[in-house]
Amino acid sequence: xxxxxxxxxxxxxxxxxxxxxxxxxxxxxxxxxSQAELEQxxxxxxxxxxxxxxxxxxxxxxxxxxxxxxxxxxxxDSPMTDRDFVKRVAILSPRNPLPLIAQYHFTPQSGRAKVDxxxxxxxxxxxxxxxxxxxxSLWSGSQETVVTLAACVVL
Amino acid sequence: xASIRLAxxxxxxAGEIVEIKALIRHPMESGHRRGSRGExxxxxxxxxxxxxxxxEQVFAADFHPGIAAxxxxxxxxxxxxxxxxxxxxxxxxxxxxxxxxxLNVT
Amino acid sequence: xxxGALLASAALIGACxxxxxxxxxxxxxxxxxxxxxxxxxxxxxxxxxDDFANPGFLWVDRGEALFSEPTENGSACVACHEKGLxxxxxxxxxxxxxxxxxxxxxxxxxxxxxxxxxxPELAYESDPLLSLTAYVAYQSRGALVSVDSSGxxxxxxxxxRQYFQTRRGQFNLSCQQCHTENWGKRLRGDTLSQGHxxxxxxxxxxxxxxxxxxxxxxxCDTGVRAEPLPYGDPLYIAVxxxxxxxxxxxxxxxxxxxx
Numbered sequence: 001x002x003x004x005x006x007x008x009x010x011x012x013x014x015x016x017x018x019x020x021x022x023x024x025x026x027x028x029x030x031x032x033x034s035q036a037e038l039e040q041x042x043x044x045x046x047x048x049x050x051x052x053x054x055x056x057x058x059x060x061x062x063x064x065x066x067x068x069x070x071x072x073x074x075x076x077d078s079p080m081t082d083r084d085f086v087k088r089v090a091i092l093s094p095r096n097p098l099p100l101i102a103q104y105h106f107t108p109q110s111g112r113a114k115v116d117x118x119x120x121x122x123x124x125x126x127x128x129x130x131x132x133x134x135x136x137s138l139w140s141g142s143q144e145t146v147v148t149l150a151a152c153v154v155l
Numbered sequence: 156x157a158s159i160r161l162a163x164x165x166x167x168x169a170g171e172i173v174e175i176k177a178l179i180r181h182p183m184e185s186g187h188r189r190g191s192r193g194e195x196x197x198x199x200x201x202x203x204x205x206x207x208x209x210x211e212q213v214f215a216a217d218f219h220p221g222i223a224a225x226x227x228x229x230x231x232x233x234x235x236x237x238x239x240x241x242x243x244x245x246x247x248x249x250x251x252x253x254x255x256x257x258l259n260v261t
Numbered sequence: 262x263x264x265g266a267l268l269a270s271a272a273l274i275g276a277c278x279x280x281x282x283x284x285x286x287x288x289x290x291x292x293x294x295x296x297x298x299x300x301x302x303x304x305x306x307x308x309x310x311d312d313f314a315n316p317g318f319l320w321v322d323r324g325e326a327l328f329s330e331p332t333e334n335g336s337a338c339v340a341c342h343e344k345g346l347x348x349x350x351x352x353x354x355x356x357x358x359x360x361x362x363x364x365x366x367x368x369x370x371x372x373x374x375x376x377x378x379x380x381p382e383l384a385y386e387s388d389p390l391l392s393l394t395a396y397v398a399y400q401s402r403g404a405l406v407s408v409d410s411s412g413x414x415x416x417x418x419x420x421x422r423q424y425f426q427t428r429r430g431q432f433n434l435s436c437q438q439c440h441t442e443n444w445g446k447r448l449r450g451d452t453l454s455q456g457h458x459x460x461x462x463x464x465x466x467x468x469x470x471x472x473x474x475x476x477x478x479x480x481c482d483t484g485v486r487a488e489p490l491p492y493g494d495p496l497y498i499a500v501x502x503x504x505x506x507x508x509x510x511x512x513x514x515x516x517x518x519x520x
Contacts, residue, residue, distance in 0.1 A: 098219055104230075109208060116229035121221075148450025158319045
C-alpha cells in the first residue's frame with residue numbers, strides 16, 4: 001500500500017460539509033402544515049364528530065432514512081360484513097406541506113380493511129390515521145417516525 | 156407511457172380474502188419542489204385509484220402530493236365469483252390508465 | 262439564527278478551501294469490501310429484495326420490451342442476443358478494440374445501435390437507454406463483478422483512480438476520504454458506504470427514480486461543491502472502471518435501491 005503524507009478527513013472538513021448541507025435543507029419551499037391545519041383537514045373530512053383512539057393500527061418504521069418514500073401500513077379492526085365495515089381511512093400529517101396524504105375507501109367486498117403504501121414525510125412527525133365505520137363512528141391511530149437527513153443534500 | 160405491475164393470485168376459493176398489489180410508474184410531482192433555476196415544478200399527480208370486481212367498485216384510493224413517486228398499493232378483495240378485476244388510475248387532468256386481471260374462483 | 266448559521270458555515274467552508282494537493286493512494290482492504298446495500302435500513306433492503314414492489318423493475322420491464330422491439334430501420338437486440346446477455350454486465354466497463362477505448366454498458370449499447378441496428382445513439386440518462394441498461398444489468402443480478410483493469414484498460418483505470426483520490430470542490434474533499442478512509446462512520450443521518458457501483462442503474466429514493474452511475478457521480482461532485490462532469494464524460498467512464506475493479510467479486514444488485 002502506498003502512503004504519502006496522508007491526511008485524514010478531519011473534523012473540520014466534516015463540519016463544513018454538514019453545515020453547508022444543513023443550510024440547504026433548512027430553506028423550505030413552503031411553510032409546513034401544523035397540528036392546527038391537521039385538525040382543520042380532519043373537520044373538513046369528518047365534521048365535528050368525536051374521534052376515539054383505537055381499532056386502527058398504523059405501522060411506520062421508527063426511523064426513515066429518506067422522507068421521499070416511507071412504508072406505511074394501516075389496518076382497521078372490523079368484521080367487514082355488509083352490516084359492519086370500514087368505509088374509509090384518511091392518512092393525515094401535521095408537518096407535510098398538505099395535511100391530507102391519502103384516503104382509502106373500502107366496501108364489505110374488500111374483506112379486510114388493510115392497506116400498504118409508501119408516503120412522503122417532510123421531517124420527523126407523528127402520522128395519524130382516522131377510520132370511519134359504517135355506523136358513522138370515528139377511530140384513530142398514530143405513529144411517530146424520525147426522518148433522518150442524508151449526508152449529501154443535492155437539490 | 157405508463158408501466159403497470161400487478162400481483163393478483165391466479166386462483167382463489169370462494170370467500171377467500173386475496174391480497175392484491177398494484178404498482179404504476181408516475182413521478183407524483185408534488186408541486187412543492189423547485190428546479191435548478193429556482194422555478195416551481197408544477198404539480199403532476201395521480202389523484203384516484205379504483206379497483207372494480209365484476210363491475211362493482213370494491214376498493215378506491217384518493218392520492219394527494221404526500222404519496223411517494225411510483226405509487227404502490229397493497230389491498231384486499233374477497234373472492235366471490237369468477238370475474239374480471241379492473242384497475243384504473245386517473246391523474247389530475249383526467250387522463251387514465253387501466254389494466255385487467257382475471258380471478259378464477261373455485 | 263439563520264444568518265448566524267450562514268456566517269459560521271461560510272467561515273468553515275473558507276477555512277477548508279485550500280488548494281488541492283497531490284492525492285494519497287489508499288485502497289480498500291479486499292477483505293473488508295461490502296456492498297452499499299449493507300448500510301441501508303431493513304425496510305429499504307426489503308424493498309430491494311422484493312421483485313414485485315422494487316420500483317426499479319418498472320424500468321427493467323420497459324427495457325425487456327425494448328430489447329425485443331426492432332428499431333425503426335434495423336433489427337431488435339434479441340435478433341442477435343437470443344438468450345439475452347446473462348453475466349455480461351458484470352464485465353463492464355470493458356476495453357473495446359474497435360474504438361480503442363473503455364466502454365461502459367451505456368456506451369456499448371449505443372455502439373451496438375449505431376453499428377448493428379441502424380439506429381441513432383440514445384441520449385445518456387434518457388428513459389430508453391436507462392431502461393435497456395437496467396434490463397441488461399438485471400440479467401447479471403447475482404453475478405460477481407469481474408472487470409479487467411489490466412493491459413489496454415490500465416491507463417484508463419489509473420485516470421479513474423486519480424480522479425477518485427484527488428481533493429476537489431469548495432469542500433476540498435476527495436471521493437476516497439469518505440468512501441475508502443471513513444466508510445462505516447456516520448455523516449449526519451447516513452452511514453458512509455464504500456462507494457461501489459454494483460447496484461447501478463439503481464432506484465434512489467432521493468431521485469424517486471432510476472438513475473445511472475454517472476448521475477450518482479454527478480451528485481457526489483455536487484455534494485462536495487465541485488463542478489459535475491457531463492453524462493458519459495470519459496473521465497466518469499474512467500472512474501466507473503476504477504470503481505468496478507475496486508468492487509471485483511461483489512455481486513451485482515441492479516435494480517438496487519439506494520438512499
